[in-house]
Every structure is written in C-alpha cells, then in structure tokens.
Amino acid sequence: MKFTLDETQNNRLLAAIFQELAVIVFDPQKEVVFANANMTDILGYSQEEIIGLPHRTFCFDHYAVSTDYQAFWNQLLYSKQRFQDKIIRKNKQGEKLILEGIYFPVLDEQQEVVNVVKIAFDITQREQALAVTIKKVQESAASLTRLSANGHQQVDHLSENLAQVKRLSDQNQATTHALEMDSQQVTAVLHDIDRIAQQTKLLSFNASIETARIGEQAAGFRVVADEMQKLAEQTKQLTQTIATTMQAINQQALVVLDSTDSTTMKISDSQKSLAAVLHSYDTLRTTASLLNDEAEYLTETNDAELETT
Structure with missing residues (x-):
C-alpha cells in the first residue's frame, strides 16, 4: 500500500x-x-x-x-x-x-x-574524543613495547647469568668427579701400603723367631727386626689415618656432587621458565605492535576521509 x-x-x-x-x-x-x-x-x-x-x-x-x-x-x-x-x-x-x-x-x-x-x-566532540583515544592507545602501545623491550633485555641478561652459572656448575661437577676418581686411586694405593706393612710386620715377626733361635750371635739382626716391626706399625697407623681422611673427603665430594646435580637441575628448570617468560614478552611486544598498527590505520583512515572534504 x-x-x-x-x-x-x-x-x-x-x-x-x-x-x-x-x-x-x-x-x-x-x-x-x-x-x-x-x-x-x-x-x-x-x-x-x-x-x-x-x-x-x-x-x-x-x-x-x-x-x-x-x-x-x-x-x-x-x-x-x-x-x-x-x-x-x-x-x-x-x-x-x-x-x-x-x-x-x-x-x-x-x-x-x-x-x-x-x-x-x-561530530566535532566525538572526533576529538576519538583522536584523544587513538593517542592514548598509541601511547599505551609504545609503553607496552618499551616494557617488553626492557623486560626482554633483563631476562636475556639473567638467562646469560644462569648459563654462566650452569657452565661453572658443570665444571664443578666434572672436578668433583675427577676428585672422586683420585680419591679412589689414593684408597687403592693405601690398600697396597697397608698390605706391604702387614708383610713387613710378618717378616719382622719371622726374623724375631729366627733371632731367638740363633741366640746372641744374631744380636744385630734383632735390632733390624725390631726396627722393621716399628716401621710396619707406624706405616699401618699412617695408612689408617690417611684412609680415614680420604673417606671423609670422598663423602664430602659425594655431597658436593649431589648438590651440584640438584643445582644443575634447578638451573635447567629456571632456564625453561625464563624461556616461557621471554615468549610472553614477545607476545606482549607483538600485541603492542598490532595495537599501534590498528591505531595508526584508524588515524590515517580518519585523516584521509577528512582530507577529501
């Protein structure tokens, strides 16, 4: 109708x-x-x-x-x-x-x-308000970009520090392993010394028996046998002391090794966390860039419309 x-x-x-x-x-x-x-x-x-x-x-x-x-x-x-x-x-x-x-x-x-x-x-007031909003968006985007860049730089610095700590930790771990191997070798040498001391003591004991059988004619031989027995006793005591010390060193080395392994694992976890933070900063910077691009596009479009009239 x-x-x-x-x-x-x-x-x-x-x-x-x-x-x-x-x-x-x-x-x-x-x-x-x-x-x-x-x-x-x-x-x-x-x-x-x-x-x-x-x-x-x-x-x-x-x-x-x-x-x-x-x-x-x-x-x-x-x-x-x-x-x-x-x-x-x-x-x-x-x-x-x-x-x-x-x-x-x-x-x-x-x-x-x-x-x-x-x-x-x-629409003057509306356009002016829009211009102010666009400017604030661009300023916010710039601020986010600066924040991302600064954060990225700081995290990079921290990541490098952690990498250096990890390298030192790896070196310490290798040194500790070497110390443990050296300790085991010293322990083996001590076992050999102890075995020699036992043989020397046995030889001294046999010499004492032989001296008693021969009598006064073997007085000088008795002196040698006694000194050999004393040397054997001293060697055995020294060996026990060194063995005790080496055992303590070996235990401490194992503690250090365990601590180093734990530290290495924590450093590795920290580096993974830092990588995640870096990814977040990259996402933040990308978002800021897109936000700024949108604001610039809106500004250019608005200006282009106005320039044609």
Missing part, C-alpha cells in the same frame, strides 16, 4: 526534520538561502548573517581553492548526485568543525538544480 502525505502531514514532517536536524539550503550560485536554528548554532552565525553567504565562507582556504572542492560542486550541480561523507568546515570564529553531512540537489520540472540541501550532524 502506497503511503502519501497530505499538506498538513508534509508540513509536520518538515517541521520535525528542521527541529531535530541541522539544515542549510544553497542556491545554484552556492549561496545560502536558508538555514535553520540548529545549523546557525553550529556555524556560529545568526540567521540574518548567514543568508547570502557563499558556501566557501564555511571552508578553509586550502580546500576552497582545490580541485576537490570544484569536483564536489560539479557532482551536485551537474551530475546531480548526492554527496555524503565526513567533512571539515569552520565556524564564524574560524574554529574547525567536523561534520557528518549529506548534500543533495533539489530539481525542478525540467530536472534542473534549483537548490542544494545539506543536512549535517556535528
């Missing part, structure tokens, strides 16, 4: 549009022939001041003399096509306005343009 408006409904509709929206009308010479209160409030003019002003009055000079400006009016007046986009204009005080506007030509019976109507929304 086709919906039609009678004159009263049409007037009410126009009144509602003029009350809620900012509307301005230009003639084919691009001069203002009408502007409602919403539009004059945005532009900073009174309704008496604004009538007859050329459209370029509301544009900055660099745009008013550009080929884009000429193409904009050619599209409306000659191609008779509407124009809708984000646009930059200036108010009476020369302050920048950012508007979301739509222009459309009004045609007569001969399809000639008799007026150009513009309906606009003032």
Whole structure:
C-alpha cells in the first residue's frame, strides 16, 4: 500500500526534520538561502548573517581553492548526485568543525538544480574524543613495547647469568668427579701400603723367631727386626689415618656432587621458565605492535576521509 502525505502531514514532517536536524539550503550560485536554528548554532552565525553567504565562507582556504572542492560542486550541480561523507568546515570564529553531512540537489520540472540541501550532524566532540583515544592507545602501545623491550633485555641478561652459572656448575661437577676418581686411586694405593706393612710386620715377626733361635750371635739382626716391626706399625697407623681422611673427603665430594646435580637441575628448570617468560614478552611486544598498527590505520583512515572534504 502506497503511503502519501497530505499538506498538513508534509508540513509536520518538515517541521520535525528542521527541529531535530541541522539544515542549510544553497542556491545554484552556492549561496545560502536558508538555514535553520540548529545549523546557525553550529556555524556560529545568526540567521540574518548567514543568508547570502557563499558556501566557501564555511571552508578553509586550502580546500576552497582545490580541485576537490570544484569536483564536489560539479557532482551536485551537474551530475546531480548526492554527496555524503565526513567533512571539515569552520565556524564564524574560524574554529574547525567536523561534520557528518549529506548534500543533495533539489530539481525542478525540467530536472534542473534549483537548490542544494545539506543536512549535517556535528561530530566535532566525538572526533576529538576519538583522536584523544587513538593517542592514548598509541601511547599505551609504545609503553607496552618499551616494557617488553626492557623486560626482554633483563631476562636475556639473567638467562646469560644462569648459563654462566650452569657452565661453572658443570665444571664443578666434572672436578668433583675427577676428585672422586683420585680419591679412589689414593684408597687403592693405601690398600697396597697397608698390605706391604702387614708383610713387613710378618717378616719382622719371622726374623724375631729366627733371632731367638740363633741366640746372641744374631744380636744385630734383632735390632733390624725390631726396627722393621716399628716401621710396619707406624706405616699401618699412617695408612689408617690417611684412609680415614680420604673417606671423609670422598663423602664430602659425594655431597658436593649431589648438590651440584640438584643445582644443575634447578638451573635447567629456571632456564625453561625464563624461556616461557621471554615468549610472553614477545607476545606482549607483538600485541603492542598490532595495537599501534590498528591505531595508526584508524588515524590515517580518519585523516584521509577528512582530507577529501
């Protein structure tokens, strides 16, 4: 069912549009022939001041003399096509306005343009807030990047320190193993010395028996036998002392070895944790970079839209 408006409904509709929206009308010479209160409030003019002003009055000079400006009016007046986009204009005080506007030509019976109507929304505050938000996002991204870089550097330094500690630990572990082997060799030598001492003692005992059998004729031989027995006893005592000391050294070496193994395992675990932290920092830096790219893209897109109008 086709919906039609009678004159009263049409007037009410126009009144509602003029009350809620900012509307301005230009003639084919691009001069203002009408502007409602919403539009004059945005532009900073009174309704008496604004009538007859050329459209370029509301544009900055660099745009008013550009080929884009000429193409904009050619599209409306000659191609008779509407124009809708984000646009930059200036108010009476020369302050920048950012508007979301739509222009459309009004045609007569001969399809000639008799007026150009513009309906606009003032989005200046919204765009300014968006610019502030973009700047904060870029600053946050830069801060995250710096944090990631600093953290990465510190973790790298710590990782290198751990690597050096691990190398020293490995050296200590190798030294401890060598000490343990040396201790085992010394223990074996002590066993040989102890065996020789036992044989010397036995030989001294046999010499004493032989001396007793021979009698006074073997007095000098008895002295030698006694000295051999004393030497055997001293050697045995010294061997026991060294053996006890070597056993203690061997036990301490085993403790150090166990501690070194534990330290090596903890260092290895720490390096794995550091690798995970480094991965997190890399992810953080990548996220910051993507965030910054999105902010720059949004800024460039926004600026490009404004530059074309």
